[in-house]
Amino acid sequence: MKILITGAKGTIGSKLVPVLEDKHELCLLSRICNTDDDRWHQVDLVNLDQVLEVMQGIDIVIHLAIATGHEGDYEDDTFNRQRFDVNVKGTYNLFEASQRAGVKKVIYTSSLTVVWGYLPPSWVGGDVPAKPVGTYALTKHLGEQIAVYYSQTCGLCALCLRIPKPIDIEDPDSKKASILPQWIAFPDLVQAYELALETHLIGSKTITVVGESSKRRWDLSLAEKLLGYSPQYRLEELGYSLREEPSSYSKPGVVIGQTGEDLAN
Numbered sequence: 001m002k003i004l005i006t007g008a009k010g011t012i013g014s015k016l017v018p019v020l021e022d023k024h025e026l027c028l029l030s031r032i033c034n035t036d037d038d039r040w041h042q043v044d045l046v047n048l049d050q051v052l053e054v055m056q057g058i059d060i061v062i063h064l065a066i067a068t069g070h071e072g073d074y075e076d077d078t079f080n081r082q083r084f085d086v087n088v089k090g091t092y093n094l095f096e097a098s099q100r101a102g103v104k105k106v107i108y109t110s111s112l113t114v115v116w117g118y119l120p121p122s123w124v125g126g127d128v129p130a131k132p133v134g135t136y137a138l139t140k141h142l143g144e145q146i147a148v149y150y151s152q153t154c155g156l157c158a159l160c161l162r163i164p165k166p167i168d169i170e171d172p173d174s175k176k177a178s179i180l181p182q183w184i185a186f187p188d189l190v191q192a193y194e195l196a197l198e199t200h201l202i203g204s205k206t207i208t209v210v211g212e213s214s215k216r217r218w219d220l221s222l223a224e225k226l227l228g229y230s231p232q233y234r235l236e237e238l239g240y241s242l243r244e245e246p247s248s249y250s251k252p253g254v255v256i257g258q259t260g261e262d263l264a265n
Contacts, residue, residue, distance in 0.1 A: 045065055110162045111162060127208070
């Protein structure tokens with residue numbers, strides 16, 4: 001298969017590309033691209049013409065690109081404009097270009113913050129209606145709506161993966177701070193994307209994919225049924241300590257911090 005990956009130099013892309021490059025023909029997109037490797041293309045997703053240029057002949061799209069610089073609960077007017085440009089307009093352009101080019105499937109990377117409004121100890125279903133917390137979550141939910149629209153009107157297969165923050169278990173520094181119970185080991189997240197590539201589904205599906213822990217409250221039955229996903233790592237057993245989830249959240253529009261750890265994906 002020929003697979004186009006947006007945000008291919010990002011946190012997830014840098015882990016996923018090495019796994020897929022020996023199995024598939026890849027078209028790799030980045031906003032900054034300094035390489036002679038002809039698989040890589042410098043593309044601004046906000047520019048529809050640029051997206052259309054690289055979409056021809058693509059079978060499946062994996063959409064990883066997001067506005068970078070801050071994550072989670074960070075709120076700032078200038079940065080939020082970038083969030084809406086990249087996360088919403090860029091996602092629209094990607095789906096529009098995909099349907100024009102006859103792409104078979106788009107795997108859209110959503111966020112668990114889309115359902116962060118279901119406070120603990122609520123059990124959260126794999127495809128429950130959105131309750132976004134913060135502007136980042138709002139833009140990711142709008143991306144889900146774009147995916148549903150193109151699936152319903154154009155017959156495009158759209159898989160929306162609601163994912164948490166990934167953990168690099170090969171980095172010893174990743175154990176220095178406690179983690180939230182839904183966070184996921186990179187090998188499990190990569191497994192989910194590989195399964196999403198291979199699964200044969202029609203229409204649009206929203207699927208929650210999280211890591212395993214003693215305090216998991218996110219239902220994985222849909223991921224198990226539709227993807228065959230089964231987490232192989234329990235981060236607690238690898239030496240990570242879990243912290244309690246927040247029981248309430250600050251109102252959007254307030255600058256809380258630079259990294260937004262508590263709401264990160």
